[in-house]
Amino acid sequence: MTRISREAENTVNQVIVYDQSKEQADGISNEGEHAECEIRSPYVQIRVLWEELSLLGLTTEAWVMGGDFNAVTSTAERKWGRLPYRTAGNEFVNFINANALLDSTNLGFNFSWSNRRHGNSRMLQKLDRILVNKKWLDAATGWRSRILQRRFYDHSPIIGWFTSIPKPHNIPFRFKTHWIKHESLKVLVKKSWDEPLEDIPIRKTMKKLKRLKETLKIWSWETFGDLRNKK
Structure with a gap:
C-alpha cells in the first residue's frame, strides 16, 4: 500500500511519498521507504510535482x-472571487487522468477552503481532497471520504473510512449456553483440565485455559456442526 502526504510551509511545498516497492524516480532523493522533493513555485513549477509522482509508477x-x-479541477470547485488559474487546474486534471485516479471526497461540504472573509471579498474553494485508484477501491471495500465543517482554520478536515469492516481473524472465544445441556461437556472439560502440564502456577492456568478453548472449539464443530449457517 502506498501513502502520499503533502505539507506546505510558506511558499515551499513538500511532498513525501511512502511506497512499499521503494521505487526511485529521477530528480527525487530516495531514503529508505520515502522520497522527498520540494516545489518552490505553487503555479509555475507545480507541474514538476505531478511529473515526479507519475514517474514513480504507483498506478501499478x-x-x-x-x-x-x-x-x-473546474470552475464549479470555486465560489465567488476571480476565476481559478486555468493552467494549474488543467495540469492537475491531466495528472489525475494520466494516473487513473478518482476523487473519493464526494460527501459532506462542497468546499474545503475559505479565505475567512465576508461580503464581496469572500471566496470558497475545494482545494483539499483524497484521490485513489481503482486498486485501492478494490482492496478497501466501501471506501468513502467526507469534507467536514471548518471551525478554527481556513481548511476543512477530511476523513476517510471503510463502510465494510472486515471480520478480524482473532475472534474472542465465547462459551455457548447450549453446550451446558450436552451430557458430554462435563467429561470433556474435566479430561482437558486434568491432563498434565508443567509450568509455574500462573502460566499453567493460562495454558490450560487456552488448551481447553481449542478443545471446546473442535468438540462444538464435531457435535453441533457449523453454527454460522444455522438460524
Whole structure:
C-alpha cells in the first residue's frame, strides 16, 4: 500500500511519498521507504510535482493521496472571487487522468477552503481532497471520504473510512449456553483440565485455559456442526 502526504510551509511545498516497492524516480532523493522533493513555485513549477509522482509508477499498486493540492479541477470547485488559474487546474486534471485516479471526497461540504472573509471579498474553494485508484477501491471495500465543517482554520478536515469492516481473524472465544445441556461437556472439560502440564502456577492456568478453548472449539464443530449457517 502506498501513502502520499503533502505539507506546505510558506511558499515551499513538500511532498513525501511512502511506497512499499521503494521505487526511485529521477530528480527525487530516495531514503529508505520515502522520497522527498520540494516545489518552490505553487503555479509555475507545480507541474514538476505531478511529473515526479507519475514517474514513480504507483498506478501499478493500490494507493491513496490526500491533502491540500492548491488547485481546483473546474470552475464549479470555486465560489465567488476571480476565476481559478486555468493552467494549474488543467495540469492537475491531466495528472489525475494520466494516473487513473478518482476523487473519493464526494460527501459532506462542497468546499474545503475559505479565505475567512465576508461580503464581496469572500471566496470558497475545494482545494483539499483524497484521490485513489481503482486498486485501492478494490482492496478497501466501501471506501468513502467526507469534507467536514471548518471551525478554527481556513481548511476543512477530511476523513476517510471503510463502510465494510472486515471480520478480524482473532475472534474472542465465547462459551455457548447450549453446550451446558450436552451430557458430554462435563467429561470433556474435566479430561482437558486434568491432563498434565508443567509450568509455574500462573502460566499453567493460562495454558490450560487456552488448551481447553481449542478443545471446546473442535468438540462444538464435531457435535453441533457449523453454527454460522444455522438460524
